[in-house]
Amino acid sequence: MEEKKKKGIFRHIGANLKGYGIWTALTMLFGCLEVMLEVLIPMLMSVIVDGGLYREEDFMLREFFSPELIADRNRFVITVGIIMVCVAIVSMMFGLLAARCSAVASQGFAKNLRSSILEKIQSFSFANTDKFSTSSLITRATTDVNTLRMTMQQIVRTLMRSPIMVVMASVMAFTIAPHLASVFLISIPFLAAVLAVLMKIGQPRFKRMLKKMDAMNRAVQENLVSSRVVKAYVRGDYESKRFRETAEDLRGAQLSSARLFTLTGPIQMFIMWGCTLIILFLGGKEIIFENTGLLTGELVSMVSYTTQAVSSLTMLSWLIMSMSRAQASLNRINEVLDEEIDITDGDFDEKPSDGSVDFEDVCFSYSKDPEKLALSHISLHINSGETMGIIGGTGEGKSTLVNLIPRFYDTLSGTVKVGGRDVREYKLENLRDGVSMVLQNGSLFSGTIAENLKWGDPNASLEQMKEACAIACADEFIDNFKDGYETKLEQDGANLSGGQRQRLRIARAIVKHPKILILDDSTSACDMTTDEHIRKALHNSMPGTTKIIIAQRIASIMTCDRIAVLDEGKLSDVGTHSELMERSSIYRDVYESQMREEDEQNAES
Numbered sequence: 118m119e120e121k122k123k124k125g126i127f128r129h130i131g132a133n134l135k136g137y138g139i140w141t142a143l144t145m146l147f148g149c150l151e152v153m154l155e156v157l158i159p160m161l162m163s164v165i166v167d168g169g170l171y172r173e174e175d176f177m178l179r180e181f182f183s184p185e186l187i188a189d190r191n192r193f194v195i196t197v198g199i200i201m202v203c204v205a206i207v208s209m210m211f212g213l214l215a216a217r218c219s220a221v222a223s224q225g226f227a228k229n230l231r232s233s234i235l236e237k238i239q240s241f242s243f244a245n246t247d248k249f250s251t252s253s254l255i256t257r258a259t260t261d262v263n264t265l266r267m268t269m270q271q272i273v274r275t276l277m278r279s280p281i282m283v284v285m286a287s288v289m290a291f292t293i294a295p296h297l298a299s300v301f302l303i304s305i306p307f308l309a310a311v312l313a314v315l316m317k318i319g320q321p322r323f324k325r326m327l328k329k330m331d332a333m334n335r336a337v338q339e340n341l342v343s344s345r346v347v348k349a350y351v352r353g354d355y356e357s358k359r360f361r362e363t364a365e366d367l368r369g370a371q372l373s374s375a376r377l378f379t380l381t382g383p384i385q386m387f388i389m390w391g392c393t394l395i396i397l398f399l400g401g402k403e404i405i406f407e408n409t410g411l412l413t414g415e416l417v418s419m420v421s422y423t424t425q426a427v428s429s430l431t432m433l434s435w436l437i438m439s440m441s442r443a444q445a446s447l448n449r450i451n452e453v454l455d456e457e458i459d460i461t462d463g464d465f466d467e468k469p470s471d472g473s474v475d476f477e478d479v480c481f482s483y484s485k486d487p488e489k490l491a492l493s494h495i496s497l498h499i500n501s502g503e504t505m506g507i508i509g510g511t512g513e514g515k516s517t518l519v520n521l522i523p524r525f526y527d528t529l530s531g532t533v534k535v536g537g538r539d540v541r542e543y544k545l546e547n548l549r550d551g552v553s554m555v556l557q558n559g560s561l562f563s564g565t566i567a568e569n570l571k572w573g574d575p576n577a578s579l580e581q582m583k584e585a586c587a588i589a590c591a592d593e594f595i596d597n598f599k600d601g602y603e604t605k606l607e608q609d610g611a612n613l614s615g616g617q618r619q620r621l622r623i624a625r626a627i628v629k630h631p632k633i634l635i636l637d638d639s640t641s642a643c644d645m646t647t648d649e650h651i652r653k654a655l656h657n658s659m660p661g662t663t664k665i666i667i668a669q670r671i672a673s674i675m676t677c678d679r680i681a682v683l684d685e686g687k688l689s690d691v692g693t694h695s696e697l698m699e700r701s702s703i704y705r706d707v708y709e710s711q712m713r714e715e716d717e718q719n720a721e722s
């Protein structure tokens with residue numbers, strides 16, 4: 118916390134500029150050169166007016182021109198004019214170079230930042246991911262990064278340019294006519310006050326806009342991911358309406374923050390024209406009536422310097438406004454980058470020695486609240502190579518229990534051991550290499566079937582993949598595909614049936630040759646015969662592997678070596694099918710109700 122405070126809000130900027138620092142420096146350098154030349158132009162203008170047109174004796178920069186040139190009026194005007202055009206062109210070239218370098222720097226910064234965010238999200242534990250919503254993470258990695266990129270581009274362009282311009286234009290103006298130059302000093306407190314008010318109103322509006330952006334992304338994401346469900350429930354109209362409302366909300370929030378930005382233009386014009394008018398009025402009066410020595414050309418350049426100084430000041434204030442908007446985005450990105458990963462590597466650099474699992478008085482709560490336990494005082498020993506069934510009603514904690522084995526979450530109290538060693542001692546990679554889990558709602562990835570299977574083991578040969586698919590009963594449908602293992606899968610295997618997807622996920626877990634294989638309700642979409650086939654194949658082909666099988670159907674687990682019955686997060690009983698039939702009323706009830714259902718179905722058919 119202290120560390121964060123010390124480094125301030127920009128703590129992640131420096132590291133993400135890596136490789137692009139030189140472009141940032143170049144932007145600033147070219148910006149400085151551009152400004153220096155730009156400030157020369159009004160001066161040259163006054164030389165043309167005073168020296169060329171009015172033939173005044175003591176015009177500015179007189180000492181830089183030879184008496185012969187000054188004497189030839191036409192040549193003098195043309196020469197100074199050419200110098201002015203050259204200065205303007207070179208200044209513009211520096212401006213273009215600065216713009217180009219700032220684009221390279223800010224795009225590179227955005228790329229680095231996106232990679233850092235993605236890398237961080239990869240290291241998130243399940244609990245970390247639960248905390249941020251997916252849609253919010255998407256907004257942070259896209260919209261927020263983009264806001265920062267645009268602001269960064271302005272900052273590197275303006276941060277050096279504007280202050281230098283203000284200072285140089287002021288110095289020039291004060292050299293020419295100090296009493297007139299002080300006019301635009303009045304504009305500074307006025308601008309500062311306007312800016313302070315705008316920022317005060319702006320910050321909460323920007324935050325609100327980003328929240329609405331999260332909501333919008335969530336709506337888009339849900340509708341796309343669940344488009345089939347939306348259609349199945351004929352909720353299209355309802356969803357469209359809800360979406361329109363979200364979009365309308367966002368529009369409102371964006372408009373209210375954009376309104377602030379549009380205010381800065383008119384305010385700039387007001388100050389600039391106000392100052393110009395006052396200077397023209399006072400200066401004109403001096404030239405016509407008072408004869409103080411102020412020349413017409415000098416007055417013209419005074420007006421230009423005022424315009425340059427005031428517009429640079431407003432540029433700066435505009436920049437501060439965008440920085441305040443970017444601050445909201447930066448805070449949200451910092452939240453992700455600073456998120457403490459609650460599950461970190463242990464020191465033990467070996468894989469589990471065997472497939473035994475021990476739960477020793479394990480309590481677990483998703484909210485880390487001892488009052489709201491999802492698992493309560495569970496003690497269970499599973500032998501290496503044993504096949505353990507887990508049964509219980511929905512929401513009783515089955516998935517939660519097995520999630521502790523590959524350490525997707527840490528326990529609130531008590532210890533989980535794999536291969537006789539506390540899971541917290543292992544390097545995560547080693548632990549998870551030893552444990553293969555077919556998640557209840559796991560996904561497949563777009564790519565070929567073979568590519569998906571290689572998630573289990575990148576070096577798996579076709580033979581090994583075929584073997585795994587034979588155990589998972591996936592070979593029969595893969596062989597029927599024209600392209601076999603090279604068949605392309607859509608995102609999340611959308612072009613497969615539910616049962617096919619499940620079998621492929623099981624095969625992917627088997628390819629890994631784990632010490633412990635966990636199937637979380639993984640055959641629910643398969644017919645009874647396939648289900649039985651898979652269980653037998655697992656039993657015969659992977660004798661040394663510990664198998665933990667969660668199922669709703671008793672038939673899926675009754676042949677297991679032992680079965681654990683979970684009830685409201687507590688371990689109600691453990692035993693073989695026949696033991697449980699004798700002593701566990703919960704188990705018996707489930708068994709009888711399922712048998713009755715089956716009988717009824719048989720009778721019907």
Ligand SMILES: Nc1ncnc2c1ncn2[C@@H]1O[C@H](COP(=O)(O)OP(=O)(O)OP(=O)(O)O)[C@@H](O)[C@H]1O
Pocket residue numbers: 247483491509510511512513514515516517518557638
């Ligand atoms: N990520 C989560 N954050 C907060 N609570 C959760 C989370 N996942 C599950 N829970 C809660 O923990 C409890 C146990 O859930 P769990 O998924 O372990 O049940 P389950 O026995 O696997 O159910 P099912 O048979 O339906 O899969 C439930 O009350 C659920 O609401």
Ligand SMILES: [Mg+2]
Pocket residue numbers: 515516517557637638
């Ligand atoms: Mg579950």
